[in-house]
Structures are given as C-alpha cells and as structure tokens.
Amino acid sequence: xxxxxxxxxxxxxxxxxxxxxxxxxxxxxxxxxxxxxxxxxxxxxxxxxxxxxxxxxxxxxxxxxxxxxxxxxxxxxxxxxxxxxxxxxxxxxxxxxxxxxxxxxxxxxxxxxxxxxxxxxxxxxxxxxxxxxxxxxxxxxxxxxxxxxxxxxxxxxxxxxxxxxxxxxxxxxxxxxxxxxxxxxxxxxxxxxxxxxxxxxxxxxxxxxxxxxxxxxxxxxxxxxxxxxxxxxxxxxxxxxxxxxxxxxxxxxxxxxxxxxxxxxxxxxxxxxxxxxxxxxxxxxxxxxxxxxxxxxxxxxxxxxxxxxxxxxxxxxxxxxxxxxxxxxxxxxxxxxxxxxxxxxxxxxxxxxxxxxxxxxxxxxxxxxxxxxxxxxxxxxxxxxxxxxxxxxx
Amino acid sequence: xxxxxxxxxxxxxxxxxxxxxxxxxxxxxxxxxxxxxxxxxxxxxxxxxxxxxxxxxxxxxxxxxxxxxxxxxxxxxxxxxxxxxxxxxxxxxxxxxxxxxxxxxxxxxxxxxxxxxxxxxxxxxxxxxxxxxxxxxxxxxxxxxxxxxxxxxxxxxxxxxxxxxxxxxxxxxxxxxxxxxxxxxxxxxxxxxxxxxxxxxxxxxxxxxxxxxxxxxxxxxxxxxxxxxxxxxxxxxxxxxxxxxxxxxxxxxxxxxxxxxxxxxxxxxxxxxxxxxxxxxxxxxxxxxxxxxxxxxxxxxxxxxxxxxxxxxxxxxxxxxxxxxxxxxxxxxxxxxxxxxxxxxxxxxxxxxxxxxxxxxxxxxxxxxxxx
Numbered sequence: 001x002x003x004x005x006x007x008x009x010x011x012x013x014x015x016x017x018x019x020x021x022x023x024x025x026x027x028x029x030x031x032x033x034x035x036x037x038x039x040x041x042x043x044x045x046x047x048x049x050x051x052x053x054x055x056x057x058x059x060x061x062x063x064x065x066x067x068x069x070x071x072x073x074x075x076x077x078x079x080x081x082x083x084x085x086x087x088x089x090x091x092x093x094x095x096x097x098x099x100x101x102x103x104x105x106x107x108x109x110x111x112x113x114x115x116x117x118x119x120x121x122x123x124x125x126x127x128x129x130x131x132x133x134x135x136x137x138x139x140x141x142x143x144x145x146x147x148x149x150x151x152x153x154x155x156x157x158x159x160x161x162x163x164x165x166x167x168x169x170x171x172x173x174x175x176x177x178x179x180x181x182x183x184x185x186x187x188x189x190x191x192x193x194x195x196x197x198x199x200x201x202x203x204x205x206x207x208x209x210x211x212x213x214x215x216x217x218x219x220x221x222x223x224x225x226x227x228x229x230x231x232x233x234x235x236x237x238x239x240x241x242x243x244x245x246x247x248x249x250x251x252x253x254x255x256x257x258x259x260x261x262x263x264x265x266x267x268x269x270x271x272x273x274x275x276x277x278x279x280x281x282x283x284x285x286x287x288x289x290x291x292x293x294x295x296x297x298x299x300x301x302x303x304x305x306x307x308x309x310x311x312x313x314x315x316x317x318x319x320x321x322x323x324x325x326x327x328x329x330x331x332x333x334x335x336x337x338x339x340x341x342x343x344x345x346x347x348x349x350x351x352x353x354x355x356x357x358x359x360x361x362x363x364x365x366x367x368x369x370x371x372x373x374x375x376x377x378x379x380x381x382x383x384x385x386x387x388x389x390x391x392x393x394x
Numbered sequence: 395x396x397x398x399x400x401x402x403x404x405x406x407x408x409x410x411x412x413x414x415x416x417x418x419x420x421x422x423x424x425x426x427x428x429x430x431x432x433x434x435x436x437x438x439x440x441x442x443x444x445x446x447x448x449x450x451x452x453x454x455x456x457x458x459x460x461x462x463x464x465x466x467x468x469x470x471x472x473x474x475x476x477x478x479x480x481x482x483x484x485x486x487x488x489x490x491x492x493x494x495x496x497x498x499x500x501x502x503x504x505x506x507x508x509x510x511x512x513x514x515x516x517x518x519x520x521x522x523x524x525x526x527x528x529x530x531x532x533x534x535x536x537x538x539x540x541x542x543x544x545x546x547x548x549x550x551x552x553x554x555x556x557x558x559x560x561x562x563x564x565x566x567x568x569x570x571x572x573x574x575x576x577x578x579x580x581x582x583x584x585x586x587x588x589x590x591x592x593x594x595x596x597x598x599x600x601x602x603x604x605x606x607x608x609x610x611x612x613x614x615x616x617x618x619x620x621x622x623x624x625x626x627x628x629x630x631x632x633x634x635x636x637x638x639x640x641x642x643x644x645x646x647x648x649x650x651x652x653x654x655x656x657x658x659x660x661x662x663x664x665x666x667x668x669x670x671x672x673x674x675x676x677x678x679x680x681x682x683x684x685x686x687x688x689x690x691x692x693x694x695x696x697x698x699x700x701x702x703x704x705x706x707x708x709x710x711x712x713x714x715x716x717x718x719x720x721x722x723x724x725x726x727x728x729x730x731x732x733x734x735x736x737x738x739x740x741x742x743x744x745x746x747x748x749x750x751x752x753x754x755x756x757x758x759x760x761x762x763x764x765x766x
Binding site for chain 1: 425427650658676679681683691
C-alpha cells in the first residue's frame with residue numbers, strides 16, 4: 001500500500017498542481033517510480049496507490065501500471081482515492097486512516113502480509129528480503145530503519161532495539177534522541193494484527209490516525225512482536241527545494257550508491273516518444289545529465305536537464321535542475337535554479353545567481369512562466385508570474 | 395475502409411550483410427535508439443492500421459524480441475494486431491522462399507484471413523516518416539486497385555541495386571515499370587510500398603503461381619498494369635534508402651541535421667514509437683567534449699564525441715575520441731582510443747589507445763562483440 005497523498009508543501013511552487021510523489025526527478029523519473037519499481041523488482045505484484053492531494057496527474061501517470069509491469073490479470077496497480085460511503089465521505093485523516101478506509105482492498109486479495117510505503121523517497125530496496133525477515137522472526141510488525149547522524153535524529157521517528165533487533169522503544173521526533181536508528185516509514189504488518197490495531201485506533205476520537213504517532217506506539221505498549229529491519233544504502237527524503245536539488249545533483253556522481261545503471265534493479269518510468277537528444281556544434285556540456293528529446297547548443301554545467309529541454313546557442317545553464325519542455329533562449333543565463341515544467345526563458349534573460357553567493361537559497365521558476373527577453377529573476381526568489389521583456393534602448 | 399499491413403523484414407538483407415548477419419533488415423538499429431521497422435510500424439499505427447503481418451524468413455529472433463506483442467505501437471489488439479509470419483515448412487515443401495513474390499505466396503492464407511479491404515505492403519529498408527494515411531486516403535478517393543508509392547530521386551553516382559523506375563502519366567496512373575540493375579540520374583524511384591485491394595492481391599498471388607512468375611516488380615506488377623487501375627503516390631519528404639553500409643552511415647549522419655530530425659520525429663500526428671528499455675539517463679563527465687552528435691539514453695560520456703551517433707549504453711572514457719562514427723549499443727571506448735569513420739556492431743570493446751579509422755564514403759565496420 002503506497003501512500004501517495006503527500007502535499008509536499010515545502011516544495012511549493014513545484015507541488016502547486018501535483019502531489020509530491022508525482023514530482024519530476026533525475027532527468028527521466030518521477031519520485032513514485034522508485035517505490036513502484038522496488039515493488040516490481042521485489043516480486044510484489046499487487047499495489048494500492050492511495051491518493052488524495054492533487055491526484056489527477058498522478059492517476060494519469062500510473063494509469064494501468066503497465067510501465068512497472070503492474071498491469072496484471074490478478075492484482076496489479078490500483079489507484080485508491082478517497083470515496084463516498086453510506087455513512088458519508090471522508091478524506092483520509094492520517095496515514096493509518098487511509099489504510100483503514102481501504103481494508104476491503106487488502107481483503108479482496110486475501111493478503112497475509114501488508115507492506116506500507118510512502119511515495120516521498122529516493123532509494124532502492126528489496127522489500128522481499130524485509131518480508132523474509134518479518135516471516136523468519138514471526139513478527140507482527142517490521143519497520144525499516146537506517147542509521148542517521150545523531151544531530152539529524154530529532155527529525156525522524158527513532159527506534160531503540162535489543163540485540164535481537166526487537167524494538168523496545170519508539171519516539172516520534174525526539175528532542176534528545178538516545179539512538180540513531182531512524183524509521184524510514186516502511187512497514188511490514190501481518191494483516192490480522194494490523195487490522196485489529198487500525199480498528200482500535202479508529203475508535204479513539206483523540207487519535208491522529210497516524211502510523212508513527214498512534215498505531216506503532218499502541219502496538220508497542222501491548223507488547224506486540226515488533227522488529228527493526230536495517231537498511232544500508234542511498235536513501236533521500238526530497239522534502240524541501242534544496243534537498244530535491246541535492247538529490248538530483250547526487251546523480252551526477254556515479255558513485256552515489258544509487259546505481260541507476262543496474263540492469264537487475266531497473267527503475268521503470270512512463271515513457272514519452274522523444275528522439276535521442278542532440279548536442280549542437282556550439283555546445284559545451286560537463287558534469288550533467290541530459291534526457292531524451294533535448295536539443296542543446298549552449299553551455300550546460302553541473303545540471304540535470306529533463307526531456308525536451310532546449311538550450312540555445314550562447315546560453316549558460318549552471319548548477320540547475322530543468323524540468324521537461326523548458327526553453328532557454330540565446331545568451332540567456334540560468335544559475336542555481338529549478339525551472340518547473342515548460343518555463344520559457346527568452347533571449348538574454350537572467351535567472352538566479354552564482355551558487356557560491358547564494359548561501360543555499362535556490363531560485364525557483366513556477367510552471368509555464370515566461371521570462372521575457374532580457375528579463376531578470378533575482379537570486380533566491382520564487383517566481384510565479386511572467387516577467388515582461390526588458391524595453392530596449394534604441 | 396479497413397487496411398491491413400504486410401511488412402517484408404528480410405528482402406534487403408543481402409545489401410547490408412554487416413548488420414544483417416544476426417538480424418533481419420527490419421531489426422537493424424538506426425538513429426541511436428530505433429530499429430528500421432519502427433518507422434513502418436509507427437506509420438501504420440498512425441494511419442489507423444490495426445492488423446499487421448510481418449513476413450520473416452531467417453534470423454528473426456531479434457525482430458521477434460523487438461516487436462513482441464506489438465505493445466509499443468499499440469498493436470497488441472484483440473482483433474488483428476501483430477502477427478509474425480514465419481516460413482510454413484512442412485514435409486515435401488520446397489526450399490525457403492527467396493524473394494518478395496514467393497514470400498507473398500507463402501503468406502496467402504494470412505492475406506485471405508484478414509478482415510480488410512486493402513493491404514498495404516511495405517519493405518523495411520527506408521529511413522523515412524511516410525504518411526500512410528495520406529496514401530490510403532488517395533487510394534480510396536481515386537478508387538484505384540493498386541497505388542504504388544515512389545520518390546523522385548537523383549542518383550549522382552552510379553549505384554548497383556535492383557530497383558524499379560515508374561513511368562507516371564499526367565493523371566498519376568502508373569503507365570510502365572522499368573527495372574534497373576544499376577541506378578544513375580533522376581528517376582521516379584519505386585519504394586516497394588503498395589496499397590492493393592485485398593482481392594486484387596489474392597488474384598495477383600494466384601496468377602503468379604499459374605504463370606510461374608518469379609518476381610513481383612518485374613513480372614506480376616507489369617502484367618497487372620493492363621488489367622487493373624494502378625495509380626501512383628509521390629512521396630516528397632526526407633527519405634534515405636539503406637542499401638549499403640555507406641547508406642547506413644549516411645542515414646545516421648542525416649539525423650545531425652535539425653530539418654531531418656524535425657521531419658522524422660516531430661511531425662504532427664506521426665510520432666515514431668519504439669520498444670522501451672528503461673535506460674538510465676545519459677551522464678556527461680567533467681572532461682566530456684561533445685559536439686554535433688545524437689546521443690541515446692544510458693550513455694556515460696567523459697571523452698570527445700564529434701559528428702557521431704551513439705546508441706544506448708555506450709561508454710566513452712576520458713581521453714577517448716569518437717568522430718564521424720556510428721556506435722551501437724553497449725560499446726565501451728576506453729581512454730586514448732581514437733575512432734574515426736567507424737560503424738560498430740553491439741558490444742564492441744575498444745581498449746586503451748587503439749586507433750581505427752575508415753574514411754569519408756567508406757566507413758570501417760567492427761563486428762559484433764569484438765575486442766580491439
């Protein structure tokens with residue numbers, strides 16, 4: 001069960017019209033490609049995708065699940081939006097409530113074990129191994145954890161375990177953490193036990209109906225068999241504009257631990273029919289990712305260009321992430337910026353500023369915005385309106 | 395009116411022996427991520443054709459792997475869809491068919507069983523985005539029994555290739571067909587692309603057996619000129635016939651022109667589909683210096699690439715130089731290697747410091763899996 005309703009409010013304006021899991025990533029992908037591909041590669045063939053916030057683009061993208069081999073006669077990918085019932089219609093109140101409202105889906109497939117995922121993270125993981133560990137321990141619930149630096153631990157749900165890996169204590173965002181094992185928001189439950197606790201949680205009017213805040217602590221209190229499953233490898237929460245930028249930049253380093261080239265663990269995505277990219281006679285490209293359908297005749301340095309981006313002669317794109325279908329006109333400059341889908345930077349315009357002077361404040365231009373000839377977007381700002389062309393002095 | 399398609403996948407194999415050693419002409423890789431047949435199947439699906447038979451004879455594994463159930467072209471249909479017509483060999487049958495007409499004779503049952511008014515016949519040796527829908531509309535409007543497509547081409551240098559020249563009347567009727575073993579000068583070059591009424595095609599197949607004809611273009615088509623209404627359709631867009639390694643090299647190089655890319659790939663309503671491989675995006679390293687090149691997904695480039703076409707998964711290390719070359723899938727070019735006017739097959743490994751060069755008009759070919 002993939003929780004894909006995340007609003008991603010700290011990623012505004014990129015998430016103005018799309019849910020966070022539908023966000024573009026790494027030149028070819030959307031964030032949700034990672035958990036979906038992990039499912040397929042782990043041998044999981046039935047996936048419910050729970051949507052809520054701005055679901056249209058996500059629904060469209062997932063379709064019948066074919067790109068991830070999830071178009072099956074039995075099972076496959078199913079988009080599960082909130083729906084109307086006899087007793088009225090409810091939005092999903094919390095993560096636990098979202099699953100509770102879709103218990104009938106899990107029951108239809110008579111699942112013995114349920115994997116709960118979120119659509120917010122970039123990582124590769126074999127859920128099959130985690131399930132094996134769950135079964136071997138005879139656990140009621142297994143939680144994937146990873147080691148984080150102590151100073152970052154207060155941002156996460158932190159587990160304390162005994163030498164068997166059994167969880168003895170769990171604290172959601174502790175101010176003074178005693179362990180560095182952080183929950184990744186990936187749970188395996190034995191179905192009957194999960195159902196019991198979800199129903200119980202639903203009866204409690206004071207509950208936030210959240211796995212981390214309510215369900216997990218309740219199970220722990222009752223002495224359920226709860227184990228941590230340790231994960232090592234690349235894992236990134238792309239919750240903010242700067243972490244999204246960073247995660248994209250991580251791909252430029254081939255030793256990032258994510259290894260997208262692995263033919264045994266491919267990350268699948270929905271394709272668009274674009275020809276291979278063309279690099280022009282005046283181009284200079286270093287340390288960058290260029291996706292299909294791009295036409296580049298300018299300078300691109302330390303950047304990620306998504307499908308169908310055009311960079312004209314004399315233009316410079318540096319330290320930037322450029323979403324699909326953007327145009328960067330002749331002699332235009334884009335520095336340390338994220339350009340959302342279909343931004344048009346016209347001739348001679350200047351977006352952003354040198355990364356070294358930006359002190360981490362990235363420039364963002366929202367979807368479909370036009371930056372007119374010679375127009376400027378100041379460094380570190382979020383541009384949601386068109387910028388008119390600069391009047392030319394005759 | 396409904397149209398079914400028939401694609402000849404093998405007929406030109408002998409013209410490009412280098413690349414058809416392990417595959418059919420139809421599955422020859424082209425333009426950094428496509429196969430020759432992609433252009434045919436995409437044009438068919440873009441023209442609303444939902445039933446396609448692909449006639450094969452030999453070496454069709456890569457073709458079958460590529461086409462699969464036809465999903466990539468929306469040709470995985472409950473009714474019709476893609477059928478691979480392999481040779482139907484039984485006890486007492488003669489040797490494998492050797493030409494287009496024998497292949498059609500072998501496929502008579504398929505033609506007979508199609509639920510279609512017209513059959514569109516196509517080879518797979520043309521790099522072009524031909525609007526089959528326009529040809530079909532013209533065919534139906536004119537009420538012709540056969541519509542034969544051609545392009546007016548000027549051959550500057552003499553070329554050896556069996557071809558048909560069309561003599562076209564003012565009303566667009568095909569008046570005479572002239573066959574050539576050698577090509578030179580300007581002519582209406584027959585594209586081996588026909589739309590034929592299904593019943594007429596069946597008659598042609600039967601008559602060819604009765605008369606003992608051996609050739610479609612030289613015998614049965616001229617025979618039918620006097621019997622039925624044969625019209626022509628002139629294709630005026632970009633086209634490169636692939637009839638030699640040099641043609642193959644030039645076809646790939648044509649794609650470095652923006653006008654050719656636009657015509658082939660960005661024509662409104664005629665996208666070109668191919669089988670997807672889910673490659674990672676291409677990464678350019680610190681030392682990469684790439685100009686005037688068409689690059690596919692999944693490459694890792696840290697060297698110099700100039701005037702070249704790179705297929706999926708090619709690695710060009712720091713200090714390696716690739717110029718004027720067509721590098722097929724999964725090649726590794728190590729540092730210090732220098733390639734100029736080269737066409738490589740798949741999985742070629744060029745070790746450190748190797749220098750290999752062909753020249754303009756005569757690209758040097760490196761065969762499948764070579765380690766240099």
